[in-house]
Amino acid sequence: MTEMLAPILAIAIFAVAFFFIATEKFNRVAVVLVAGGLMAAIGLTNAENIFYSHHAGIDWGVIFLLLGMMVIVGIIKQTGIFEALGIWAAQKSKGKPYRLLVLLMVITAVASPFLDNVTTIMLVAPVTLSVCRRLDIPAAPYLIAEVLASNIGGAATLIGDPPNIIIASRANLTFMDFIYHMTPIVIVMFVLFVLMARFMFRKSFVYHPERVNLVMEMDASAPIRDKKLLYRCLGVLLLVMIAFSVHHVFHMDPAIVALLGAGVMVMVAGVRTSEYLAEVEWATLVFFMGLFVMVGSLVHTGVIEHIGSWAINAVGDNYFAAATSLVFGSAILGAFFDNIPYAATMAPIVEGLAAGAPDPATGQSLWWAFALGADLGGNGTALAASANVVMLGIAARANEPISFWKFTKYGIVTTIVTTIVAWIYVWLRYFVWV
Template structure:
């Protein structure tokens, strides 16, 4: 009975988030409160449990990076990069989108995709404002590119970190098995965006001419602060890359980096904190509690175990189930708690595999489905929520369905290509 109540609360909340009849932050707070009132979450443990509660690592990673971006913004570097991007693309909409997607996709495997979006999105907003074109299509394309590109490495997408830790997979393993198909899917996606966003491409010759006449170097307002910020940011990126070696969580790296950034900038802290997307952080907390209700009452685990029991000892069917099932479920639940919940189920299935290659194939199918499912809806991955928050703050509101109508198409396309890859490489 408790599982049914938890599922009903989640579905009703998701309906209001999708229809946007009520502010999504209010929705998740009310839903989280309902989960608590009905006793569907593990009590006070919801604040401490890694698998059945708020993932504070995600919250503090976001907070740290928001502070870092807030300080960097004061230097004028985002205006500089926006003018540079506009000039490089000569203001041509599709060329500009490809350039921004390439930057995002190249950065995402080495930074996590949330961090990448937080660095690229402000540039996108500025360049679109300069060219007097809507920023929404460019931000959506960047998020989709980020979720695809982040799948290539161990540190590129948070679900990969969870899977790598559980399965004992290294950074090199992800490069060998995930990077090849990510490159193929990204190339297809870049070509596909020409059709997908064709109605959004606008070219304003007068605005382009005025931007081409600008000198981007004049956009930098504080060179000394910029140098200090870039040094700190460099160490933060290095910390992200070495977190598996140093055994320091990326959230701690982001928080330390934020503290050092504020220290070296000598800016008024209240000014910096104004740049933090507080509604986005609160939304994540409420969403984690909602998902905790599904986890604690066994809804997600039951769905996963049922799917695996259906396929029996047919391991290609199991891989297909994991890939497609993770893409579908990952589109409706945030893929971080989803992967944390399903990882033990997958581990049990891998233990029954007849050989190591088949066992690894199951992990890769699981990772591909969870990563690409993150593009499915506006709330499926952390990067999606962050980008929508940044867009709203800058007057370029992205609705749930505006994002989702593109995300579903890209998820279906990338998942089908990934399924073909798993079949050819591991089961052919």
């Protein structure tokens, strides 16, 4: 196959697969398996890339992180804690839809910078489903708002969003660098998003006074069936959360933390294998594998690198234009390609551009522009970030299906507004107030 034909075929297959996923004409797992298999069969990628390449294959770190956390959440679910938290949230908000939405969004956004956003969604989504069922209200707007808040909040720290970990490793940035440069604007964007949510989801807000009265009379601790099991599980979960927060100090991959935590949780809880494996979202894991193969083919054929190189070459020595290109370009591309492989592919290009900057501060500004664009682009479509896909899987399993377009119509608006705010921040902080 010629070097010119391979990228064209890769783009064509990816576009067709994306169309079928977006229109939901076929099962999304079947679509990515057929598309990924076809790309491998015609030589757009190969077995070595699929199984062993860090940049152009399946990201096993993401797969095993998800598997470990699914086991942990599945065991904790059996304690009844999610139902108890759902009652507590309903009582604190007094069943008022927007007040409940804000409460759940704040919980999600506060947790996301310290956990990865996939873990946060896996912990918050069951609580959301429980409270929505108690109040007899649709869960979809609350789940969508949470995952959008998670992607925004996760941008605040080095460990909150996977692209940040990749960027920090390539640019030698520390945890405190992210706190200093990213956290201020993330707080601003989250407050703005809370205000936007009042209008974006207003048609979905439902209030049933009779259901609220019933919930207000309930004992929030009643659903907890085994307090000893709950205490043991929460102890393990606390250790897992601490390990996530300091994993970079001990050079331990988050996936290893999740798998160790899952193993300890199984031993401490003493539950049967069939019980906790039944809670694993196998369809979601397989979907991720197929999606990684598809994106890996675009990486292997040079599609993503050529797009990034073209954008950067187009701006020349104008570093503000380069920063602008990275903010908006990353947000746009990140909305259509999972932002983990995208960040891994673009990082060397940004490194080269930053190395040629006239001073270190200007060079570093490009990294922050890149991080903001990649993180915020994760809200662009239902497939743009791992947390989005996980949330869709949880919703479908709970018989609260959320379509590609239902998520995306909110995600696009959020991405456009937050990306513009991020660009203004980059302009002011790194090119005006210098």
